[in-house]
Amino acid sequence: MAWFKKTKKPIAAKAKEKASRVPEGLWVKCPDCAQAIYNKDLATNLNVCPKCAHHFRIGAAERLRTLFDGEWTEYDKDLMSTDPLSFTDTKPYKSRLKASIAATGLKDAIITASGTIDGIQTIVASMEYEFIGGSMGVVVGEKITRGIERAVDGNMPLVIVCCSGGARMMEGALSLMQMAKVCGALARLDQAGLPYVAVLTDPTTGGVTASFAMLGDLNIAEPKALIGFAGPRVIEQTIRQKLPEGFQRSEFLLEKGMIDLVIDRREMKTVIANALRFMGAVRKPAPVAVAGLLTTTSEPPLLPTLPQRS
Numbered sequence: 255m256a257w258f259k260k261t262k263k264p265i266a267a268k269a270k271e272k273a274s275r276v277p278e279g280l281w282v283k284c285p286d287c288a289q290a291i292y293n294k295d296l297a298t299n300l301n302v303c304p305k306c307a308h309h310f311r312i313g314a315a316e317r318l319r320t321l322f323d324g325e326w327t328e329y330d331k332d333l334m335s336t337d338p339l340s341f342t343d344t345k346p347y348k349s350r351l352k353a354s355i356a357a358t359g360l361k362d363a364i365i366t367a368s369g370t371i372d373g374i375q376t377i378v379a380s381m382e383y384e385f386i387g388g389s390m391g392v393v394v395g396e397k398i399t400r401g402i403e404r405a406v407d408g409n410m411p412l413v414i415v416c417c418s419g420g421a422r423m424m425e426g427a428l429s430l431m432q433m434a435k436v437c438g439a440l441a442r443l444d445q446a447g448l449p450y451v452a453v454l455t456d457p458t459t460g461g462v463t464a465s466f467a468m469l470g471d472l473n474i475a476e477p478k479a480l481i482g483f484a485g486p487r488v489i490e491q492t493i494r495q496k497l498p499e500g501f502q503r504s505e506f507l508l509e510k511g512m513i514d515l516v517i518d519r520r521e522m523k524t525v526i527a528n529a530l531r532f533m534g535a536v537r538k539p540a541p542v543a544v545a546g547l548l549t550t551t552s553e554p555p556l557l558p559t560l561p562q563r564s
């Protein structure tokens with residue numbers, strides 16, 4: 255006979271986890287409306303279901319393609335984690351890093367780059383979920399911080415596209431201190447009077463939500479993205495209750511005033527460009543051809559009229 259007995263029934267697990275990444279093959283079944291979509295149609299539609307507007311998760315480089323007008327300049331491409339704690343959970347952290355590098359072709363879970371968004375020279379940091387859940391370790395923190403410093407030095411606005419499970423536990427406190435470091439850098443960007451737009455995509459959770467994801471002058475989310483601090487599964491297990499439908503999704507957070515806008519990926523670039531212009535950013539002058547030589551006119555400062563803060 256058992257001495258102790260659980261009186262509460264454990265909550266039932268979800269029937270099935272829906273795949274959010276675009277699968278391989280010629281045809282893709284939309285996890286939301288179950289329609290078969292031709293793979294190329296999906297690609298031309300920025301990986302949004304043409305029938306029901308389900309947003310498939312996209313990679314960091316793909317994201318930059320959807321935002322920039324054309325080419326971009328990538329920074330700190332070769333920055334890599336050194337596994338400072340020699341951490342091992344079910345596998346050594348070093349082998350997780352190696353596997354993610356091979357799978358994504360990136361050295362860590364973020365790309366920082368500069369390019370033009372509708373003619374506006376901008377620094378964009380884009381997170382890669384396929385790299386250890388887009389987790390924020392020392393490299394992610396450092397690359398974002400350097401990106402912000404570049405924005406301040408170059409008088410450019412900043413866009414960060416968040417897609418992350420939170421801080422990288424394999425780097426312990428070192429990953430947690432990135433939250434403070436990035437926030438400090440964002441404060442300097444604010445003092446310089448430069449705009450910062452945060453784009454929250456599915457999922458944006460943990461330490462990323464608790465730091466830079468919610469600090470934008472404008473916080474824009476993609477439809478139905480999971481945004482929260484602890485995931486719904488953790489909350490359900492803690493309070494032993496089913497959460498309401500749509501909890502921690504973009505639309506729910508918009509209704510509660512946690513974010514400013516929910517924007518379809520296909521309109522994201524236009525909305526960001528308009529917002530940046532509204533906040534004082536100007537287009538880069540178009541190149542002028544002089545006697546067969548391509549030169550640019552002398553560039554005025556990007557934000558010439560912004561008042562200095564006291």
Ligand SMILES: [Zn+2]
Nearest residue numbers: 284287303306
């Ligand atoms: Zn669909």
